[in-house]
Amino acid sequence: MPAAKNTGRPQLLFVDGSFEELAGEMAEYLKAEEAKQLLSAGSEQKPVSKDEVLAKLVASSQALTAVPEKEFTAASNLMIHLVLQSSDPRKHLPALCAIFSKPLTSSPVHGVALSLNALTTVFNLLEPTDPIRARVFMEILKFLKNHGMFDGMRQYLEKLPEWMESWGTDEEFQRKLYEEVAEVALEAGEDEQSYEFILKALRTFDADDKEEVTSDDAQRLSLRAVRMALLSNTHFLFQDLRAIPSVQALSDSHPVYSQLLDIFAEQDLEDYNDFNEEHEGWVDQQKLDHDKLHRKMRLLTFASLAAATPSREIEYAKIIKALQIPEEDVEMWAIDVIRAGLVEGKLSQQRSVFLVHKVTYRVFGQRQYRELATRVDHWRVTLQNVLGVLRQEQVNAKAQKEREQQELERKLNSASLGGGERGGGERGGDRRRQNQGQQQRERTDNDD
Incomplete structure (x- = not known):
């Protein structure tokens, strides 16, 4: 049989034959009578219309969901190959992908994987720059969503x-x-990943188009992002969210949500309590889970307290007051804020202080710049004191070395002088002994 014509697209290696031959096999397999009639009516004078045949085949492709498991991949690949022979595959691919997205009734165990394989085959056989690839990919996303297969998307x-x-x-x-x-x-259950893609969706709105950022769609997504951020167990910083124009527009369309977001972005537990008093019952009405928000606000307040303490030592009393907790709970909250990644440090139970090693700033504005400037001044004074001590130690060490050198020289000089006196005494003794000997000889001579 002649090979299929090269259309510029990747081909399935095992597919061989003309369109008419392969379409006839597919029509026979699917029992697509209308397609068979069109194929049989074709002649050299009046060639068969591929798109008409494909329309009939795709309409009958629902039967693929009931074919034996071992035959599905080959049949679906052949159907994909035929559709890609069309001058405009986009006419047929959406319907074919919709069929592939349905469960394979003949394979309750492997049916999902076989259907996904058929969809990805369509996607991979299209040219990388083919716009229809986007629609196929959307069908793949919907399929993965319906079957809880996020790992297949990573x-x-x-x-x-x-x-x-x-x-x-x-x-x-x-x-x-x-x-x-x-x-x-x-x-x-990938909440953080989901939140990141909601932010990506929000950034597709034109920031310079006020009508667009205040549209119903933009406000719906903005509210969703705010709720996700507030209720997240791992999300504690909100500056990226507040920088999005459609979220900023919530101050007009949903001012209470905007106010709550501002509190979580840069204010403290006391402000959150005031908010609840001002809007009594609102948090419960919005199904925002007060207990979760209250706990999160305490952690954020702890982080702000750590960031605002230049000495890096927070007394238990300040923690108790800021978090509105009993003293016996201080250790528990210190552990929780460290686990949350907001603060690094340790407790000194003897001194009743929390020693801050590192802290995450919730926002960085004028107030934080002033706090940083205060801390830098504190560090500068500390370093100057350390430098002064080091220099004094250097001076002391140099003086001590000089004293030791002088003492050594003195001892050496003393030793040298003492050796000279002992030598002179020995020589004087020798001379005395010589004189005594000479005198003894003179006396002996006189006696003679």
Whole structure:
């Protein structure tokens, strides 16, 4: 049989034959009578219309969900190959992908994996820059979401920006795709990953278009992002969220949410308590979980207290007052704030202080610059004192060395002088003995 014509797209290596031959086999397999009639009516004078045949085959492809498990991959690959022979595959691929997205009834165990394989085959056989790839990828995302298969998506996430640029997708499609990724991540319990993709979706709104950032869609996503950030067990910094124009627009459309976000971004537990008094019952009405928010606010207050303490030593009494807790709970909250990654330090039970080693700033504005300047001044004074001590020690060490050198020289000189006197005495003794000998000889001579 002649090989299929090269259309410039990647081909399935095992597919061989003309379109008419392969379409006839597919029509027979699917029992697509209308497709068989169209194929049989074709002639050299009047060639068969590929798109008409494909429309009939795709309409009958629902039968693929009931074929034996061992036949599904080969049949689906052949169907994909045929659709890609169309002059405009986008006419048929969405419907075909919708069929592949349905459960394979003949394979309750492996059906999901087989269906996903068919969808990814469509995606991989399209040219990298083909815009229809974006729609296929959206179908893959929906499939992964329906089956809780976030792990199957991880390999694609880093490539998404590059792909969307090559597909030339508009902001609206990008927003929908990012939101779909966020949904899949949320279903899998990946809350932080889901939050990050909601932020990506929010950034697709034109910051310079006030109408766009205040649109219903923008405000809906902004509220969702705020709620996710507030209720997250791992998210404690809110500056990235507050910098997004559509979130800033909440101050007009949802001022209470905006006020609450400001409190969590840079204020303390006392401010949160005042908020609850001012808007009594609002947190419960919005299903925001007061206990979770209250605990989070205490941790953030601890971080602010640590950041605002130049000496890096926080007395227990200050912690007790700021967090509104009994003294016996100080250690527990110190451990919790360290686990949250907001502060690094340790407790000194003897001195009843918390020693701050490192702290995460919740915001960095004029107030924080002043606090940093105070801390830098404190460090400078401390370093100057240390430098003064070191220099004094250097002077003392040098003086001590000089004294030791002088003492050594004195001892050497004393030893040298003492040796000279002993030598002179010995020589004087020798001379006396010589004189005595001479006198003895003179007396002997006289006697003779």
